[in-house]
Amino acid sequence: MRLLIVEDTPELHQQLRTSLTEAGFAVDGALDGEEALHLGETEPYDAVVLDLGLPRVDGLTVLRRWRAAERTMPVLILTARDSWSEKVEGLNAGADDYLAKPFAMGELVARLNALIRRSNGVARPELTFGDVRLDTATRGVSRAGQAVRLTALEYGLFSYLALHAGRPVSKTELTEHLYAQDFDRDSNTLEVIVARLRRKLGDGLIETVRGQGYRLQSPI
């Protein structure tokens, strides 16, 4: 899952980057509104963490312009301003969630997971594919009741396929959503990851659709 973090305080920006990368997200960062505007309009993010007080272009303007350009990715506003009138303004400008500073990193990750899940039209946090269960809230995967340990990239690929289950997902799309902008993208590694996932979760789970990519059957 690919995230954009827009935060101008360098320390917090770095903390967010580190923590969210550890949590398994592919993370891009923007330090000001202009950069955020550009990245949000050109890159396919699964969610955005947006600060409001930004240099150059303020956060609300960035959000409004994304929405005006029909960018629909879920946006979570992360700000120190926590009065209700500010929350209302942010949410009614098109934000999907609002978290006030100070915040706990765990809370942020949980909310981002829920936002991404909901934005893909999945109502419940748990998805079942045969004997494989995926809990998007805890980022846990189990097979036949046994917890399976996945690397960040493995989890990312599996959960992306899971949230888009039922349709083939191209390698390009997977690459765009699995790797951050500055990551050295090599689509061959996708095949390696899929092979590892098949080994861990069972052969029949991820289908290869010739010429189109990979597909996961809709959950039961």
Add this chain to the structure above:
Amino acid sequence: MMRLRPALAGLWAMNSLTRRLVILTTLWVSLGLGMIAWFVVRTDEQQIQSTADARLASLLDAVVAATSFDPATGPVLTRPVADPEFERPLSGHYWQLTGPGGIQVTSRSLWDSRLGPPLREPAEGVRARSMQGPRGEDLRVLERDVQIDSRFGRVPISVQVAFAREGTADEIADLRSNVILAFALLGTGLVAVVALLVIWGLRPLRRTQQELAEVRQGRRLHIDVVAPIEIAPLVTEIEALIEQNRATVERARNHVGNLAHALKTPIAVLRNALEAGDMAGARVQSATLERLVQHHLRRARAGALAGSAGAESAPLAVAEALGTALRRLTAARGIQIRVAGEAEARVRADSQDLTEMLGNLMENACKYGSGRVAVRVSLVNAGRIAILVEDDGPGLAEGDDGAVLLRGVRLDEAKPGSGLGLAIVGDLASLYDGTLTLERSTRLGGLAARLELPGRLASEKYQGPD
């Protein structure tokens, strides 16, 4: 003179009192003095004219008295008239006698030219006429027909005496230019005096402004102008404003100081906890810090309220905006939020504060309810608006309502999320002379938070004491 410079510069500024007064004075003075000058000149012209006429008339009388008739030559003057100008050729003073048969005798000054023939009508009295003289000059002529006794009986003779108008015209022109000059000087003087009066009159204002600027720059503590009674109240008000400002700054400084000191202890403890690797202790301290910050933010907000008196906001619109926002926030749970009631209702509260109060109440309802939230705005009685926020959650245990509010008020004992929101609502409501009561919802079965605030319907006037 240096002092005058800004005042004079003010003359050219568009929006200047000095300029306005000077323009008005100039208009009034030039109009008034112009009329007086015109009147004076006219009166004097008539005066000069009639003086000249009187002289001419007396000369006519003298000529008539000296007129005689010599049968051999015709009309003659028996003695010279006492005006040497009649002897000087083309002097502009002339007389002419016309006897029967058109025989004419003239003054030497006419030389060999003649005045125009006399009019015979009307025969009685003196006729005043205008004619051209021998040099082409304008003449004022008096004529009279007389009967002179002679040996042949009474002979009719016409006597004409003429003065060139040049003399009187010169005199009048002199007079006119003198009068205009005098009045122009007077007018300029008046305008200048008015300008000086304004500048001098406004000097206390200018000095007040200078001192005010010095106060602002921190070079002075008070305005020390001995103000004239017209602007003394203004100066007093400004002084009071400065004093109030100073007090506000002082309070703010105290507040910031208090906050900084209050933050120091938990920071020290936090640092020690971190150094000792005591994460639980660190968490407790960071929660303390968070509460302190919340508390001071609320105090700052309440302090700012003093300035927002007279604000009015529409509770239904605020509740609807909050409903939209909360639906997004709680999208995962699909909570049904219904907002209804009196769209015309207005409460006497700042819109941000009303949003804060309703936001907390509605968020609570979403949090503790199990899927349904209803907000209703209604007019209680003249001058009071009620906003009822209901949910279908467990509600409150019997006799528990006071405690929820109280827990938040005693900030030190409040844990985040345990009634702090309601305490904020209660505090804000009482600042606006409103009340917050908690009861059981009759419609949804859960908690009903009832916020009552002074207000009215937009179509009505306030019916309160003021």
